[in-house]
Each structure stands twice: as C-alpha cells, then as structure tokens.
Amino acid sequence: MNGSDQPAITSENLTRDFGRFRAVDSVNLRVDRGTIYGLLGANGAGKSTTIRMLCGLLKPTAGEAHVAGCSITGDPEGVKRSIGYMSQKFSLYEDLTVDENIEFFGGVYGLDKKTLKERRDWVIDMAGLSGREKSLTAELSGGWKQRLALGCAILHSPGIVFLDEPTGGVDPVSRRRFWDLINRLVRNGTTVLVTTHYLDEAEYCDTITLMHAGRIIAEGSPARLKEEHIKTATLEVECDNVIEAMECLQNDDRIDETTVFGTYLHVNSSHDQPESLVRSLLEGKGIQVHRIDTIVPSLEDVFIHLIEKQIREPRGRG
Numbered sequence: 059m060n061g062s063d064q065p066a067i068t069s070e071n072l073t074r075d076f077g078r079f080r081a082v083d084s085v086n087l088r089v090d091r092g093t094i095y096g097l098l099g100a101n102g103a104g105k106s107t108t109i110r111m112l113c114g115l116l117k118p119t120a121g122e123a124h125v126a127g128c129s130i131t132g133d134p135e136g137v138k139r140s141i142g143y144m145s146q147k148f149s150l151y152e153d154l155t156v157d158e159n160i161e162f163f164g165g166v167y168g169l170d171k172k173t174l175k176e177r178r179d180w181v182i183d184m185a186g187l188s189g190r191e192k193s194l195t196a197e198l199s200g201g202w203k204q205r206l207a208l209g210c211a212i213l214h215s216p217g218i219v220f221l222d223e224p225t226g227g228v229d230p231v232s233r234r235r236f237w238d239l240i241n242r243l244v245r246n247g248t249t250v251l252v253t254t255h256y257l258d259e260a261e262y263c264d265t266i267t268l269m270h271a272g273r274i275i276a277e278g279s280p281a282r283l284k285e286e287h288i289k290t291a292t293l294e295v296e297c298d299n300v301i302e303a304m305e306c307l308q309n310d311d312r313i314d315e316t317t318v319f320g321t322y323l324h325v326n327s328s329h330d331q332p333e334s335l336v337r338s339l340l341e342g343k344g345i346q347v348h349r350i351d352t353i354v355p356s357l358e359d360v361f362i363h364l365i366e367k368q369i370r371e372p373r374g375r376g
C-alpha cells in the first residue's frame with residue numbers, strides 16, 4: 059500500500075479557519091519522495107498552519123491530506139510516527155544540556171538504548187557538537203542550536219521532515235552548512251518540506267509553492283517559475299534619484315513593472331527596444347543613467363511580480 063512511487067505528501071482542498079478568518083484556503087499540494095519542497099510566502103500567508111495540519115497537530119476545518127500514506131484526519135498518530143518536525147520556534151529545552159535534549163527526544167520517540175546511542179553519536183557528529191555534549195543548550199550559538207534542533211527532530215530517522223523556517227536569524231555560513239545537511243538527508247531518500255523567507259534558499263528546492271493569503275498562487279521548479287511568469291526582458295538600472303526614476307517609469311504605459319532593488323531598479327518591459335526606451339524616459343526627466351543591463355530574473359523578481367498581480371487582481375490564479 060505504501061509503494062515507493064506514491065507521493066510522500068498530498069493534500070486535497072486543505073482548509074483551516076480560526077473563527078471567521080480563513081488562514082489556509084483549499085490548498086492542494088503534492089510532494090514527491092526524496093525531493094525538497096519549499097513553501098514560501100509573506101508573514102501570515104498560512105505556511106505554519108499548513109505544516110501543523112500536515113504533521114497531524116492541527117485539525118483541518120475542511121479537506122484532507124495524506125502523509126507517508128497516513129490520513130491526517132483518520133490517523134494523525136500514524137502521521138506523527140512517520141515524520142520529523144522542526145517548529146518555527148525551536149522545541150529544544152534551553153536549560154538542558156545537548157546530551158539531555160537528545161535523550162529527551164529519544165524518549166519521546168521511544169528509541170531503545172542501542173538505537174539512541176547510535177543516533178546520538180550521529181547527531182553530535184552531524185551538528186558539529188563534538189566536545190559540547192555537556193554544554194547548556196542556552197549557551198550554544200544560533201547555528202549550533204539550529205543543527206541540534208534538526209538532529210533532535212530526526213533522531214528516529216523519519217522518511218519525511220518538516221522544517222518551519224529553520225534558518226531564521228542564523229548567519230550565512232551556518233545557513234549554508236544547514237543546507238548541506240538537508241541535501242545529505244535528501245540524497246539518502248528523505249523528503250523535506252521547508253519554509254523560508256530567504257530566496258537564495260528557495261533556489262535549492264526542487265519545487266516551490268508561493269502562498270498568499272492562505273492560497274497557493276504559484277507552484278513549480280525555480281527555473282519554471284521564472285520562465286513562466288517573467289516573459290518580458292528584465293533590466294537592472296543604476297541611476298540617480300531612484301524613487302523619482304521609478305515614478306517616471308511607472309507613469310509610462312510601455313513599462314510593465316518597476317521595482318526598487320537596493321540602490322537599483324528592476325524594470326520589465328515588452329517594448330522591442332527596452333533599454334533605449336528606459337534611457338530616453340529617464341534622461342528626458344533629467345535623471346542621469348549610469349548603467350543598464352539585461353539580467354536573468356531572480357525568484358525575488360518573480361515573487362514580487364506574482365504578489366503585486368495578486369493584490370491588483372485578487373482571487374485569480376497566478
């Protein structure tokens with residue numbers, strides 16, 4: 059019944075209300091085994107609520123999902139046994155040592171002594187915590203704490219792992235190291251569903267889903283999303299008075315979209331000579347242009363485009 063070609067996770071119209079507020083609205087998703095699935099979206103989009111339902115921790119108001127072949131409504135305990143979950147607020151006990159935390163989670167998962175010893179050694183090695191087994195968890199830096207939390211979430215070697223913003227507030231080197239660990243797990247057949255606000259991390263995912271106001275507004279591989287949603291040339295423009303320049307471009311019908319990226323502008327236009335159009339518009343306003351390059355759009359471009367479109371035309375699919 060649990061054939062390996064069956065997806066690790068599927069959901070059908072998964073919905074959750076809090077009072078009269080719909081936090082998750084008819085979410086349909088499918089996560090193939092051994093892949094990394096990224097759930098993205100602004101604060102409050104419904105990512106954590108979706109994850110908590112998929113982990114069997116929160117009942118849906120409507121809809122259904124299957125995780126590792128178990129129904130989240132019919133067999134939430136079966137779901138919990140098959141998964142690892144790293145919640146958005148780390149679930150570690152700050153006043154316990156590293157070893158004590160591992161032992162505690164080993165007890166929760168019902169590991170026997172021998173397995174716990176093996177898995178404990180594996181976690182210490184994986185998290186780079188050798189020599190810190192007796193340190194208080196509260197005294198660990200963010201990167202270590204995060205790797206320990208991951209280790210505790212997967213002590214029982216689950217086939218599916220849910221990571222809810224695992225890298226929030228962690229430095230870039232630790233983030234990279236954390237992703238090396240995730241990639242190692244996935245190479246060994248684990249399925250990972252992860253939420254993040256870092257779009258460089260989203261590029262590591264096989265599939266990403268963008269949520270907005272409880273609904274899925276786009277889904278696909280990073281490359282496909284870029285191809286599908288940004289059809290016009292994207293220009294990066296370095297010029298004086300960025301804000302004034304943006305207003306000037308936004309007022310012209312031949313320009314589709316203008317966004318400020320740091321000290322540059324990203325401009326989309328389907329005009330056949332977009333560079334000279336932008337240059338002449340800006341110079342016509344007395345704004346000095348230093349550089350215009352055609353660039354490959356980033357996921358950030360794609361998401362800003364999709365979310366702005368959603369705000370302009372709510373309820374339409376992206």
Ligand SMILES: Nc1ncnc2c1ncn2[C@@H]1O[C@H](COP(=O)(O)OP(=O)(O)OP(=O)(O)O)[C@@H](O)[C@H]1O
Pocket residue numbers: 076081099100101102103104105106107108146
């Ligand atoms: N227990 C609850 N009671 C009432 N409202 C809730 C509850 N849990 C979540 N919500 C609301 O549901 C919406 C979705 O919240 P959720 O935590 O799923 O978002 P998120 O995408 O994970 O956001 P973030 O990126 O900030 O973590 C928010 O508006 C939130 O305030």
Ligand SMILES: [Mg+2]
Pocket residue numbers: 105106107146222
């Ligand atoms: Mg969240």
